[in-house]
Amino acid sequence: MRSYLRKIGFSAATVSGGTALFFNLKSEEKVGCPSEKPRTAVVIGGGVLGLSTSLQLAERGVQVTLLEANSGPAQVASYLNGAVIVPSMAASWASATVIAKNPGELKTLKVSFSALSDINFWKWSAWFWYNSLWPGRAEYNHESQRLLALFSRKCMMEEFSKYGSRLDMGTKSEGTLKVYYDKQDLDEFLNSTQAMFWKERGLAFKKLSPEECFELEPCLASLDDWKHSDVSGNEDLVGGVLCSMDTCGDIATYSTNLEKLCKEKGVKFKYSSKVESFDLQADQVKSVKLESGEQISGDVYILAVGVKSQELGSKLGLNLPVYPLKGHLATVPYSDELPKLKRNIYSLKHGLICPIGSGSVRMSGIVEAVGYNFTVEPEKGKSLVEKAQGMLKPGFLREDQSSFHSCLRPVCCDDVAILGRSSIQNVYINTGQGSKGWTFSWGSSTFLAQLICGEETDLDPQRYSPNRFKVM
Numbered sequence: 098m099r100s101y102l103r104k105i106g107f108s109a110a111t112v113s114g115g116t117a118l119f120f121n122l123k124s125e126e127k128v129g130c131p132s133e134k135p136r137t138a139v140v141i142g143g144g145v146l147g148l149s150t151s152l153q154l155a156e157r158g159v160q161v162t163l164l165e166a167n168s169g170p171a172q173v174a175s176y177l178n179g180a181v182i183v184p185s186m187a188a189s190w191a192s193a194t195v196i197a198k199n200p201g202e203l204k205t206l207k208v209s210f211s212a213l214s215d216i217n218f219w220k221w222s223a224w225f226w227y228n229s230l231w232p233g234r235a236e237y238n239h240e241s242q243r244l245l246a247l248f249s250r251k252c253m254m255e256e257f258s259k260y261g262s263r264l265d266m267g268t269k270s271e272g273t274l275k276v277y278y279d280k281q282d283l284d285e286f287l288n289s290t291q292a293m294f295w296k297e298r299g300l301a302f303k304k305l306s307p308e309e310c311f312e313l314e315p316c317l318a319s320l321d322d323w324k325h326s327d328v329s330g331n332e333d334l335v336g337g338v339l340c341s342m343d344t345c346g347d348i349a350t351y352s353t354n355l356e357k358l359c360k361e362k363g364v365k366f367k368y369s370s371k372v373e374s375f376d377l378q379a380d381q382v383k384s385v386k387l388e389s390g391e392q393i394s395g396d397v398y399i400l401a402v403g404v405k406s407q408e409l410g411s412k413l414g415l416n417l418p419v420y421p422l423k424g425h426l427a428t429v430p431y432s433d434e435l436p437k438l439k440r441n442i443y444s445l446k447h448g449l450i451c452p453i454g455s456g457s458v459r460m461s462g463i464v465e466a467v468g469y470n471f472t473v474e475p476e477k478g479k480s481l482v483e484k485a486q487g488m489l490k491p492g493f494l495r496e497d498q499s500s501f502h503s504c505l506r507p508v509c510c511d512d513v514a515i516l517g518r519s520s521i522q523n524v525y526i527n528t529g530q531g532s533k534g535w536t537f538s539w540g541s542s543t544f545l546a547q548l549i550c551g552e553e554t555d556l557d558p559q560r561y562s563p564n565r566f567k568v569m
Contacts, residue, residue, distance in 0.1 A: 134551055137159065137160045137397075140164070140401060141409070142164075142165065150546065152364070153546035154549065154550075155359060155362035156546075159549075161359075161364045162395065166370065168369050170368075171349055171353070171356075181270075184246035186443075186536075187246035187291075190532075191238060192228075192238070193230055193235065207465040217407055224418055225512075245540050245561070246533075246537065249537050250540075264351065266347055267346050267350045268347070268452050268453055270343065270441050272343050273440060274313060274339055275442075276336075277338070287304055295340075302339065307331075307335065310334065314438065316493055320334060322491055328486055345441055345452065345459075347453060367393070372387060377413060380522050385398065397523045397524070397549055399526070401527040404469065404507045407419055413524060420466070422466055423464070423465040423466075423467050423504070424463055425503045426503070427479070429498070430457045430499075431456060431489075435492065447487060461481070471503070513529070515527075518548065526563040527541055
């Protein structure tokens with residue numbers, strides 16, 4: 098069996114937790130940095146990843162043209178998201194352990210007929226379950242996620258230091274408070290490879306008693322606040338963990354400011370510019386043809402199109418196994434008579450909430466495979482509000498003023514970002530970050546710009562290579 102796997106292109110690597118099987122790239126396929134920095138680049142996609150990639154290339158002296166099918170930037174997943182930036186939560190969803198430990202979300206994943214009748218969903222699912230079940234593979238992917246999260250946090254902090262308020266993103270939280278209702282779950286998390294990874298890098302999680310949790314966040318419901326009601330509250334709270342590295346913000350505000358900065362750096366924007374086809378000659382793209390008939394050319398081309406990755410990649414014969422998983426959001430004002438929420442708060446019991454704007458919280462959750470269904474479903478958002486209610490003091494949320502949104506997350510089949518040069522010499526990919534696209538955006542775009550410009554990279558390119566799926 099082992100010899101057969103090696104013959105078709107697999108090899109094994111030892112990682113914490115076991116041995117991981119991965120597709121072994123031929124040496125000429127591994128990264129393929131250009132011999133010299135390109136003069137021009139065409140970035141396809143105007144979400145946060147396309148904008149961030151454009152900035153990184155422009156800062157390196159590359160003339161960038163950004164193409165976006167919509168009328169402006171950040172109109173799809175980057176329009177409204179969960180608002181959290183959470184390197185502490187970096188982990189691959191393609192993990193049997195993660196699925197087993199999550200009582201909702203992934204474990205109760207809804208799959209619609211449109212997904213079940215889509216061959217691309219079945220291909221994606223097969224690769225997802227291979228990564229979930231093959232010994233060591235999930236841990237290898239967890240490690241890839243955490244390394245990217247660590248690098249992205251570094252790049253984010255450097256960007257904040259360099260540009261300050263010019264890249265304002267609104268309200269920032271003071272970390273993430275994870276609350277627990279089972280002592281065994283709390284202890285297991287603090288002894289997990291996830292906790293050890295951050296501890297070894299000087300960013301250890303801090304264990305908290307219930308009293309310390311209430312002191313940090315006075316808006317949390319006490320042990321007795323919901324005790325005599327039908328609402329599931331904090332009566333069984335056993336403690337929490339503070340992850341101080343995290344924050345949050347308004348992605349639309351950030352993306353708008355990012356577009357302004359890109360323009361100052363000379364990036365040209367072409368909106369309402371949907372790509373129709375590529376002129377591919379001798380393993381290189383010579384130009385892209387827009388639906389308007391206009392031809393746009395550059396030395397390199399970057400696909401940063403989120404849930405459209407599979408569709409656009411197929412025009413080039415590329416296998417980019419990214420599938421949309423739908424999530425839902427609720428934005429809820431809170432009472433000004435109670436203490437403000439200062440941190441993101443997460444629990445398996447109540448979900449994820451964070452402060453957003455002035456006097457509101459954002460809730461996000463639910464995972465559904467429903468194809469390319471962008472329909473906003475307020476009832477799903479309302480269920481998030483009902484679920485989160487007991488985490489907070491009675492009267493804290495003004496549920497009657499809630500607003501709702503739904504979005505599609507571009508999830509790669511191993512839930513690890515696809516970053517790097519494709520099998521086409523001058524085509525690069527930046528996609529597949531899934532539920533943590535904003536968290537990973539700084540590191541993904543900086544890493545890709547390093548590759549494109551022939552610089553030494555901070556990450557191992559093979560972990561994220563688009564060519565790791567050629568066996569499919």
